[in-house]
Amino acid sequence: MSGGERLPKLDDVARLAGVSTATVSRFVNDPRVVAAATAERIRAAIAEIGYIPNRLAGGLASKRSGLVAALVPDLALSVFNTTIDAMVDELSADGEIVMLGLTGIDNSRMRSLVEAALSRRVDAIILTGIVEDEALRALLGARHATVVETWGLPDDPIDVAIGFSHTAVGREVARFAHARGYRSAHLVSATGARATERREGFIAEWQALGGDAPSEDLIEAQTRFGHGRAAFRAMRSLPRKPDLVVCSSDWLAQGILVEALAAGLRVPDDLAVIGFGNLSIAADMRPTITTVDIDGARIGREAIAVLRRREAGEEINPRTIDVGFRMMVRESA
Amino acid sequence: MSGGERLPKLDDVARLAGVSTATVSRFVNDPRVVAAATAERIRAAIAEIGYIPNRLAGGLASKRSGLVAALVPDLALSVFNTTIDAMVDELSADGEIVMLGLTGIDNSRMRSLVEAALSRRVDAIILTGIVEDEALRALLGARHATVVETWGLPDDPIDVAIGFSHTAVGREVARFAHARGYRSAHLVSATGARATERREGFIAEWQALGGDAPSEDLIEAQTRFGHGRAAFRAMRSLPRKPDLVVCSSDWLAQGILVEALAAGLRVPDDLAVIGFGNLSIAADMRPTITTVDIDGARIGREAIAVLRRREAGEEINPRTIDVGFRMMVRESA
DNA sequence: CTGAAAGCGCTTACAG
DNA sequence: CTGAAAGCGCTTACAG
Numbered sequence: 001m002s003g004g005e006r007l008p009k010l011d012d013v014a015r016l017a018g019v020s021t022a023t024v025s026r027f028v029n030d031p032r033v034v035a036a037a038t039a040e041r042i043r044a045a046i047a048e049i050g051y052i053p054n055r056l057a058g059g060l061a062s063k064r065s066g067l068v069a070a071l072v073p074d075l076a077l078s079v080f081n082t083t084i085d086a087m088v089d090e091l092s093a094d095g096e097i098v099m100l101g102l103t104g105i106d107n108s109r110m111r112s113l114v115e116a117a118l119s120r121r122v123d124a125i126i127l128t129g130i131v132e133d134e135a136l137r138a139l140l141g142a143r144h145a146t147v148v149e150t151w152g153l154p155d156d157p158i159d160v161a162i163g164f165s166h167t168a169v170g171r172e173v174a175r176f177a178h179a180r181g182y183r184s185a186h187l188v189s190a191t192g193a194r195a196t197e198r199r200e201g202f203i204a205e206w207q208a209l210g211g212d213a214p215s216e217d218l219i220e221a222q223t224r225f226g227h228g229r230a231a232f233r234a235m236r237s238l239p240r241k242p243d244l245v246v247c248s249s250d251w252l253a254q255g256i257l258v259e260a261l262a263a264g265l266r267v268p269d270d271l272a273v274i275g276f277g278n279l280s281i282a283a284d285m286r287p288t289i290t291t292v293d294i295d296g297a298r299i300g301r302e303a304i305a306v307l308r309r310r311e312a313g314e315e316i317n318p319r320t321i322d323v324g325f326r327m328m329v330r331e332s333a
Numbered sequence: 334m335s336g337g338e339r340l341p342k343l344d345d346v347a348r349l350a351g352v353s354t355a356t357v358s359r360f361v362n363d364p365r366v367v368a369a370a371t372a373e374r375i376r377a378a379i380a381e382i383g384y385i386p387n388r389l390a391g392g393l394a395s396k397r398s399g400l401v402a403a404l405v406p407d408l409a410l411s412v413f414n415t416t417i418d419a420m421v422d423e424l425s426a427d428g429e430i431v432m433l434g435l436t437g438i439d440n441s442r443m444r445s446l447v448e449a450a451l452s453r454r455v456d457a458i459i460l461t462g463i464v465e466d467e468a469l470r471a472l473l474g475a476r477h478a479t480v481v482e483t484w485g486l487p488d489d490p491i492d493v494a495i496g497f498s499h500t501a502v503g504r505e506v507a508r509f510a511h512a513r514g515y516r517s518a519h520l521v522s523a524t525g526a527r528a529t530e531r532r533e534g535f536i537a538e539w540q541a542l543g544g545d546a547p548s549e550d551l552i553e554a555q556t557r558f559g560h561g562r563a564a565f566r567a568m569r570s571l572p573r574k575p576d577l578v579v580c581s582s583d584w585l586a587q588g589i590l591v592e593a594l595a596a597g598l599r600v601p602d603d604l605a606v607i608g609f610g611n612l613s614i615a616a617d618m619r620p621t622i623t624t625v626d627i628d629g630a631r632i633g634r635e636a637i638a639v640l641r642r643r644e645a646g647e648e649i650n651p652r653t654i655d656v657g658f659r660m661m662v663r664e665s666a
Numbered sequence: 667c668t669g670a671a672a673g674c675g676c677t678t679a680c681a682g
Numbered sequence: 683c684t685g686a687a688a689g690c691g692c693t694t695a696c697a698g
Contacts, residue, residue, distance in 0.1 A: 007476070007477075009674095009675055009676085010675065010676060011675080011676095019684075020684065020685045020686075021675090021676080021677090021685090021686095022677080022678075022684070022685060022687095023684055023685075025676065025677060026677090026678095026683090026684085028676095029677085033683080034683070034684080035683055035684085038683080038684085050472070050475070052448055052451050052452050053452050053675090053676080054393070054452065054454060054674085054675050054676065055452040055453050055454075055676090056389050056392045056393045056398060056453060056454050056674090056675080056676085057393050057674070057675035057676035057677090058676050058677070059389045059676085059690095060387070060389045060390050060393055060674090060675085060676070060677090060689095060690050060691065060692085061675080061676045061677040061678080061689075061690050062676080062677055062678085062690085063677095063690075065389060067432075067453075069430075070433075074418075075408065075414040075417055075418055076414060076418075081408040081409060084408055084433075085407075085408055085409075085435065088433070088434070088435045089435075092434070092435070092442055092445065092446065092449075096449070097432050097433075097434060097446070097449045097450070097453070098433050098434075099400075099430050099431070099432050099433070100403075100417075100430075100431050100432070100433035101421075101425070101430060101431075102418065102421045102422075102425070109425055112425065113425065115385055116425075116429070116430045117430070118385050119385050119386050119387065119388040120388050120389060120400075120430070121387060121388075121389050139383075143340075144340075225613060225614050225617040225618075226613060226616070226617045229617060255617060258617075258618065258619045259619070261594075261619075262619045280558060280559065281558050283559070284558040284559045284562060284588060284591075285558075285591065286591050286592070286594075286595045342690095342691055342692085343691065343692060344691080344692095352668075352669085353669045353670075354669090354670095354691090354692080354693090355668070355669060355670080355693080355694075356667085356668060356669075358692065358693060358694085359667090359668085359693090359694095361692095362693085366667080367667070367668085368667055368668085371667080371668085386691090386692080387690085387691050387692065388692090389690090389691080389692085390674090390690070390691035390692035390693090391691080391692050391693070392674095392692085393673095393674050393675065393676085393690090393691080393692070393693090394673075394674050394691080394692045394693040394694080395674085395692080395693055395694085396674075396693095
């Protein structure tokens with residue numbers, strides 16, 4: 001707002017402090033490299049005129065924008081929020097800032113957001129999910145930015161990947177459920193790439209253990225509580241009554257739980273429920289929800305750590321980091 | 334990643350297309366201002382060498398960064414997510430991008446994030462909540478960026494404010510509850526500025542209607558489902574048993590609801606519950622949650638609309654936009 | 667509709 | 683530890 005008068009610039013500080021712009025620039029970027037007395041004069045000058053560096057100019061000259069782009073499908077997919085939170089925490093310590101792009105649940109805005117990020121010469125692009133599109137892979141691979149694919153574990157990452165095997169999660173859930181004695185499984189799953197891998201992992205292992213092919217309910221949209229409720233009703237009209245529902249998110253699990261309880265079912269005796277993500281609601285629901293925990297914050301921290309190592313000129317090897325997952329066995333299954 | 338080879342720049346495109354850099358620049362910013370034949374040659378040249386404009390340089394020269402900063406307390410406060418989603422939607426249509434800053438639940442990082450945003454010469458800063466700190470107000474007011482305070486309605490906005498009166502919400506909830514016949518109210522409320530205004534509005538109106546001073550439970554942290562459960566237990570040990578709990582968030586309401594049902598209470602007959610925010614869970618819970626709806630997406634859209642009008646040189650008047658709120662009467666009260 | 671050229675506000679190799 | 687000066691890659695008033 002307001003306006004008119006010129007914003008103070010480096011040159012103004014330099015003149016006031018009686019030094020060259022080079023010295024002020026050095027001070028701004030690392031106060032320790034200038035003599036103590038000089039530093040004090042510069043500090044006073046900056047305070048006096050309220051100088052705030054122009055990082056656009058700085059980035060242009062130094063080729064380091066101090067910008068990191070985080071591209072996630074959707075803010076409502078709260079499973080990623082811990083990752084973003086952790087990244088922002090790590091970054092804001094250094095005055096860096098996160099450019100947030102929402103690619104859409106179908107990733108339709110991915111391309112234009114990648115271009116928007118690249119055009120700002122971001123130091124790094126952190127993506128949720130792995131990139132399949134060849135043109136996009138080429139675009140990302142040809143640039144100077146560090147590219148971190150997260151929440152997945154591709155065989156051939158564009159640059160670096162930090163995540164876990166969704167297939168392994170599905171298999172582990174199947175082993176757990178089978179060991180618990182459940183025999184008639186129903187899957188309620190989103191149709192996204194990651195949920196699909198977990199689903200396929202579950203089915204493969206479940207059948208390998210001698211289980212019958214599970215009935216399924218695929219949800220095209222972002223999975224929410226309400227979908228869980230609808231899925232419950234659909235499931236109840238199935239000829240074969242499942243004794244276990246495996247959900248691709250805790251939201252779904254919560255919706256099913258609420259609906260099952262309202263229908264007078266006992267959980268897990270009449271119907272067991274397993275979620276995914278270990279959102280805070282999983283521990284807070286009654287009954288508590290058995291689910292799979294992913295250390296999303298660690299993914300965020302590791303992503304920034306990779307960036308720091310790259311900046312320090314270190315070689316990143318291996319280029320893939322598996323953060324694993326944990327079954328959180330609670331009351332619902 | 335990768336690296337070494339120089340990124341193509343405007344000059345490379347110009348040479349390849351046989352025009353001046355000025356013409357390429359014009360094309361990039363608005364293809365219609367150059368002759369059709371010229372446009373075609375430039376388009377081909379850009380595609381051939383994979384040119385992506387350097388917006389750092391562009392922003393430096395034009396003094397428009399195409400960057401909008403959104404500063405919110407915390408991603409987990411999902412009540413703001415619809416606002417951010419709407420903003421990102423409006424913005425990404427133009428290749429603009431949102432810089433996300435998380436100020437922390439106590440706003441402790443607000444100052445450094447404002448500086449980080451200003452140093453990138455953002456076109457606008459959109460804040461959740463109103464800014465009280467005088468130094469920060471001065472800093473924001475003296476700059477060229479459009480400043481939009483949201484989710485509140487200050488008497489004297491720094492620049493523009495879009496929100497609603499939290500006090501009015503509290504009063505409206507009190508009138509509703511009193512009309513419904515509830516007489517013994519218990520408040521479970523976060524300690525933030527906005528929740529406090531609602532709480533005070535409720536108490537003032539409630540007592541004006543002849544109600545007894547409500548018992549209270551103040552929650553220092555970010556309110557979550559789990560806090561609702563704890564609050565329920567605390568409430569049950571009170572000498573006077575409330576017939577109504579008014580919560581400062583739907584999360585809290587949900588936690589109390591789950592705990593109340595688990596304790597065998599009938600809702601709303603034994604205990605009524607009112608939330609705030611109208612998150613999707615409010616409609617999805619069993620029983621559904623009576624709450625207050627805020628059109629968060631509209632706040633986001635209006636914020637960007639203000640920005641567009643400012644860019645078009647329009648005068649913004651009035652400087653305060655009240656988006657109001659709605660009681661969502663459902664089953665829980 | 668297009669071009670030549672100055673300028674946006676920094677950083678940094680080079681020299682001292 | 684500090685300075686003079688070139689350069690980062692665009693935009694835009696001015697002129698034609």
